[in-house]
Amino acid sequence: MHHQGNTSATLSELPKRSSQIIEIGRKPLTLTDIVRIAHGTPAALAPEVLASLERAYQRAEEISVRYPVYGRSTGVGANRLTPVNPEDSEHGMRLLRSHAADAGDPIPAPAVRAMLGIRLSQLAGGQSGINPEVALGLERMLQTNALPELRELGSIGTADLAALAGTALALTGERPTSTPFTPIGPFGMESALPFMSSSALTLARAALALDELRRLERSGRVIAALSALAVRANTQAFSRASAYAAASPGAALVAQQMRKLTKRTPVPARIQDPFGFRAYVPSQAAVVAAMDTLQLRVEQLSSVSQENPLFDFQHSRVIHHGNFHQVALGLAVDGLNLALAQSAPLIMSRINMLHEPAFNGVEPFLARGPAGSSGHMMIEYIAASAMGELRNAAQPASLGTVVLSRGAEEDASFATQAVVQLERAVKHYRPMLAVELLSAHRAAYQLGKWPPKILRGVVSRLHDELPITEADHDLRPDVEKAASLLDDLAEGVL
Template identity: 40%
Template sequence: MENSRIVINGTSLTCAQVTRAAQGDVTIEVAAEGVKRAAAAWRVARDVAAEQPVYGRTTGVGANRVVDVEWEDSDAHGLRLLRSHAAGAGPLIAPEIARAMLTVRLNQIAAGGSGVDPDVLAALADALNLGLLPPVPVYGAIGTGDLTALASTALCLLGERSWLAGTDGGPERGPGFTLRSADALAFISSNAATLGESALAVTDLRTLVAASTVVAALSLFAVRGSEEPYAPAVHEACPHPGQREVATAMRTLLAFEHASPMRIQDPYGYRAFPQVHGPALEAAQYAEAVVTREINAAAENPLVDVAGRTVWHNGNFHTAYVGLALDAARAALFQTMALSSARLGTLAEPSFTGLYPFQGATEASSGIMILEYVAHSALADVRRLATPAALGSAVLSRGVEEHAGFSTQSARATTETVAAYRIGLGCELVAATRALRMQGRAPAGGPLKAAYDLATAVMDPRVEDRPLDADIALAADLLPRLAHECAP
């Protein structure tokens, strides 16, 4: 079936496709044009290196760039490079991130520009289709190349290290590939692991941002809030694109509801929702655009220029765009998550819900009291993780590599932020659904009713004091469905 396979061609990979490949439920194929593009670059790289110095092929790397590799040592040079660079540390990256890395590197090589032997494309595709993973430790990159991760991958291809496979992550021999010594630096000079994790993070981020609007609309309906803040005239007066998009979505979600509001104006969690959630929406969109551009780029150093039959030593290995985009997305996400926590507070208040405090079964019951603690615990982590990774600096390799953007750390922080945000938003969904059930009210129709029906179909209807951990987990797991099936 078409939707059970992903064809890698080097030019059109999406973050959503990287996510599907990372989940392991698709077959990976390599398009003929990708193989052709990679083969052309490989031939040019070979020819140019025979005529002039080429970084990493005929020279050392880093501060050793001024050292020429003697021809009689050329066969051993690349292997030494891989062995010396396969030195990450710490726990292994998650399996889905490792699969995302393989998918991105496969696409990058198919873009043409690396000069790596095109036969490696089939080997990487085989590893993905067989469910094999390279053992890649977490620590080893700072946004200027995932050298340790890809060196470890190269040693797996060469048979010097075992792939990991199966649910137990045990060692397994996989497809072998004789990576030529001259191709060693070209294979590992990539940010594929950082970009793979970034693609996963922005896909989840876009989903949660969409789900947030649905959950906020349920909360507004539960507290009988005013729809005035979403009126077209309001957002024509201050026409930020994200703000207008959020307001339009809220109007669509609330289109079937015509009850009079309980207050002349609501707290910021409702009244300023478009102005705060709009930046998160735009930041997520921009981050996805940046990552998509990067995973389809021949961002190689040196870059093999097939048309010009030369190579260019350059700085495209630096992923400043990615790191800064993710940093901005996390900051915007903290702002909108703070509003979610504020709305959760209103859902515990009798003056907003007409129920007992904390939606308790009795006046003395604790009800949903603990949800606020959980949500603010998650919010505290999002606030901690919102610190820009780009504020770091590094001077490496005897001073010749004197800058780093730390996009790797930004990607990791975004992964953790998404997980925490999912919990906080799940808490709000639990509270909004429970309030409506206890009020005996339901949305009249449209996507908001569909969202309510999805929630009530899986959420426990009991209101007596009981553990709510399962409710939070169910609500968090439901968020992708709300985004895909109910968000306007």
């Protein structure tokens, strides 16, 4: 296996959030690092990593002479007891070809780039015993944006074998890449299984879904504050005393931000509001805490060596284990999906308040015009439909199980499927927030509510980009426009 020069593709062809190069292996990857890599920021191995990988490769060769090594001196799965001829130079490539079976729709390029960055970070940990030329090839694939085509089906939360085997085939030139790529040499038996032993794609997809959700959730806080202004909600629910009484992670942050956004709002119209406002802090705090938990898991797993087997160089031995079984990751994703689902009825509660004369002080559904005008009636159905999708996505994937490979693998975390459900949940969280934004904006306008200083820039932007049309009209463009504003609605505010 040998290292080739760069192809004609350049980093200038990539969309970037920052031109600063991310050095992989010097420190653990953060969620921000992963997202930046996904969207085109250059990444490269820290200079000292290659020498460390070379030393690990040599020591792994020495240890493997003394001990049997799964996937290197044996077959895999149900073939784990079958010895492999040490002179069999094709074993590694046969293993990759047989494991590169995937199906379904292609994985989007940002997720593939994030996967490459995560896998490079994990390999930099140096316990795989992999040939350093593989890491160099992976680095060059990322730098030239020569991406393999990966499909959505093939992982069950016990390593993304198909995706990484397919990536390996692309590295060796047996599968095409999105831009020209000069292939590396064939994988030997020392590198094939270690390269596949990772949940890097599942982690990449989780990271990107979480990044989008964090932006939406922060914007949701701004929208809830606009709704509170429109219906003169009782802001006692956001007080320090209330947050302390919630006694839950995230409650202090959520309450503090809501106090900031609703400062100097009108005298409340009610002693107690429906749960959309009264229970907002504990409900949304659960979402924030679940996001924090998932981020911790993603960041930890993105820079740790979990290859099975892994080399314990301190004690000169090889360790066979089951840490590829991503139980904690799956539970963290399931927990976030459940937290989102439980928050959805409170969004519906606020939408219903905005549309109800007893709370908004104007016409039903914020309608204006001839008798019988529908106003925002039908966008309630959009929100309710999206809420149904959130509930469907919250069915815990971790409850599933399966027996594969003639019983050699008798369970699965299904963390990958939980992440797919998170992607679906985030997709449908967006239109729920868009509907609340539309109605809060229209209600405040009809009532002539002047927002507190902190929200004036948001309201001014809404008037410019989402002008009020009170006569009944096609609301699809309004919903789509509102949804497009959500990614940065909270910037400069929170």
